[in-house]
Amino acid sequence: MPNIRRLILIAVPYTWLLLLFLVPFLIVFKMSLSDQALAIPPYTPTFQFSAGWDGLKAMFSAFDLENFTWLSEDNLYWKAYLSSLQIALFSTILSLLIGFPIAYGMANASAAWRPTLMMLVILPFWTSFLIRVYAWIGILGTNGYLNQVLLWTGVIDEPLVILNTNIAVYIGIVYTYLPFMVLPIYATLEKLDMDLLEAAEDLGCSRFEAFWLITFPLARAGVIAGCFLVFIPVVGEFVIPSLLGGSRTLMIGKVLWDEFFSNRDWPVASAVAVVLLLILIVPIILFQRQQQRAQEAKQ
Amino acid sequence: MNKRFTWFNVTALTLGFVFLYLPITILVVYSFNSSKLVTVWAGFSFKWYGAVFANKGFMDAAIVTLKVGLISSTLATILGTMAAYVLVRAGRFRGRTLFSGMIYAPLVVPDVITGLSLLLLFISIGFSRGITTIVLAHATFSMCYVSVVVSSRLVSFDRSLEEAALDLGCSPFDAFRNVTLPIIAPAVISGWLLAFTLSLDDLVISTFASGPSATTLPMKIYSQVRLGVSPEINALSSIMIGVVTIGVIMSSIISKRSAVRRQRQEQEALAQI
Numbered sequence: 001m002p003n004i005r006r007l008i009l010i011a012v013p014y015t016w017l018l019l020l021f022l023v024p025f026l027i028v029f030k031m032s033l034s035d036q037a038l039a040i041p042p043y044t045p046t047f048q049f050s051a052g053w054d055g056l057k058a059m060f061s062a063f064d065l066e067n068f069t070w071l072s073e074d075n076l077y078w079k080a081y082l083s084s085l086q087i088a089l090f091s092t093i094l095s096l097l098i099g100f101p102i103a104y105g106m107a108n109a110s111a112a113w114r115p116t117l118m119m120l121v122i123l124p125f126w127t128s129f130l131i132r133v134y135a136w137i138g139i140l141g142t143n144g145y146l147n148q149v150l151l152w153t154g155v156i157d158e159p160l161v162i163l164n165t166n167i168a169v170y171i172g173i174v175y176t177y178l179p180f181m182v183l184p185i186y187a188t189l190e191k192l193d194m195d196l197l198e199a200a201e202d203l204g205c206s207r208f209e210a211f212w213l214i215t216f217p218l219a220r221a222g223v224i225a226g227c228f229l230v231f232i233p234v235v236g237e238f239v240i241p242s243l244l245g246g247s248r249t250l251m252i253g254k255v256l257w258d259e260f261f262s263n264r265d266w267p268v269a270s271a272v273a274v275v276l277l278l279i280l281i282v283p284i285i286l287f288q289r290q291q292q293r294a295q296e297a298k299q
Numbered sequence: 300m301n302k303r304f305t306w307f308n309v310t311a312l313t314l315g316f317v318f319l320y321l322p323i324t325i326l327v328v329y330s331f332n333s334s335k336l337v338t339v340w341a342g343f344s345f346k347w348y349g350a351v352f353a354n355k356g357f358m359d360a361a362i363v364t365l366k367v368g369l370i371s372s373t374l375a376t377i378l379g380t381m382a383a384y385v386l387v388r389a390g391r392f393r394g395r396t397l398f399s400g401m402i403y404a405p406l407v408v409p410d411v412i413t414g415l416s417l418l419l420l421f422i423s424i425g426f427s428r429g430i431t432t433i434v435l436a437h438a439t440f441s442m443c444y445v446s447v448v449v450s451s452r453l454v455s456f457d458r459s460l461e462e463a464a465l466d467l468g469c470s471p472f473d474a475f476r477n478v479t480l481p482i483i484a485p486a487v488i489s490g491w492l493l494a495f496t497l498s499l500d501d502l503v504i505s506t507f508a509s510g511p512s513a514t515t516l517p518m519k520i521y522s523q524v525r526l527g528v529s530p531e532i533n534a535l536s537s538i539m540i541g542v543v544t545i546g547v548i549m550s551s552i553i554s555k556r557s558a559v560r561r562q563r564q565e566q567e568a569l570a571q572i
Binding site: 005006009010012013014016017018020021022023024025027028031098101102104105106108109115117119120121122123124126127128129130131132134135136137138139141143144145148175178182228229232233235236237238239242243253256257260266269270273276277280283284287288291292 | 305307308309311312315316318319320322323325326329337338378379381382384385389392394398399400401402403404405407408409410411412413415416417419420423435436439442446471496499500502503507517520521524525527528532533536539540543544546547548551555
């Protein structure tokens with residue numbers, strides 16, 4: 001590639017991402033060191049270009065870690081972080097337990113069926129996330145369809161309270177994130193050489209042993225990718241806890257949202273975001289490494 | 300049929316797909332319920348569909364959403380294809396690690412953080428918020444999805460075809476237009492579709508990035524849904540589900556047909572040799 005052309009090709013997306021992805025993060029970081037103020041914009045210090053170098057110095061001297069001290073002292077935030085991680089972990093495990101058999105079934109289906117099955121898994125993913133979460137409100141409510149069916153069949157006498165509890169949040173998460181678990185696992189299982197399994201069985205492995213010793217290790221890359229794709233976004237999930245969860249559901253995405261929109265405390269909201277990012281940075285880097293390795297392996 | 304396709308597989312698939320589809324099916328069925336009480340069936344009716352189309356708030360929000368979706372997904376496709384080209388073809392350059400980091404990170408950074416950071420950016424540079432800011436925000440996160448889709452196609456593509464075109468006297472741009480682009484086109488198109496649906500779907504980032512002047516359909520739906528289930532929202536949701544389903548099925552049929560046609564052409568070309 002000639003140099004100028006190459007330079008433009010690199011520079012355009014690079015600049016775009018720097019300006020609209022990296023710089024905003026630095027601003028969040030800066031904001032997390034500022035203080036709330038009853039003004040527009042509602043924080044201090046603000047930086048004036050006219051004040052020049054002295055203004056910059058004044059701004060930096062006004063920065064402090066107050067918001068982070070506040071986060072560590074107030075129990076709400078710690079509980080919210082821990083409960084988000086816990087909810088994310090359990091729902092990842094649940095999605096794996098439900099998603100793996102589906103992916104396995106798809107990979108074992110005849111070649112003629114696979115594109116249709118694949119499409120059936122992808123289709124809900126194209127449908128609005130919000131609508132898929134909303135669908136569960138009607139099902140899980142006290143007068144919802146689930147309670148109607150259970151009462152009618154006589155399984156229960158009193159309606160179950162599911163909506164606005166953590167159970168509803170788990171159902172919502174597993175439901176909406178399931179395709180993210182199924183697809184990467186299916187992608188690895190599909191490439192699996194079935195002769196290996198037959199060889200193992202010929203050599204005296206039971207079906208279960210063959211699965212555990214061959215299928216599962218070979219599907220590991222897909223399982224890991226699926227778990228990351230579910231775990232990382234769920235930690236910061238907002239829509240599901242806000243629509244299906246109750247007042248006792250603590251998730252950090254919702255705390256951040258309320259801090260920003262209801263309390264209008266931008267500096268604390270930013271501090272919440274910075275800590276959330278620090279918590280997620282380890283899984284995010286691990287995920288990126290894995291993605292890069294997978295891509296290099298293809299190249 | 301494969302001998303490994305046992306009862307276990309059948310059960311897993313059946314239960315899995317019932318779980319995935321039952322909630323949506325119930326929603327669509329009850330959108331034809333004439334009763335105002337959503338959970339009590341009172342007869343078949345189209346009246347909530349009429350109510351949706353008569354609701355100016357919904358229609359305005361739908362127009363905003365479509366505008367944002369069309370513009371942002373087109374921008375995202377151009378930027379994402381460029382980024383994919385850089386990732387796969389540009390070789391080593393200073394800051395490559397940061398670049399690939401910025402491509403993969405938005406895929407997993409929680410929406411609330413992306414939204415908050417963009418809002419703070421727009422405020423600190425004094426950019427007035429509205430459709431433009433939503434477009435910029437959507438283009439940024441969807442370009443990363445596009446570049447992932449396109450780069451996986453670029454990786455698997457035979458580079459010697461491009462080199463042959465260059466050897467035969469094509470300019471690099473012509474080689475890209477006549478050789479590379481037709482080959483990666485399916486990935487570029489599915490990247491665009493992905494960006495478009497991501498944009499139609501987004502609630503959190505739009506809420507942060509928009510000002511009082513622009514409301515997207517998900518924002519409108521969210522504000523209504525918080526108050527509970529309503530038959531109008533059921534009808535609106537069913538319309539959206541219907542449009543998406545038709546779109547996905549049509550695009551898969553088209554891509555399957557074009558794959559078959561390409562295969563036939565390749566076979567004919569080989570037969571002539």
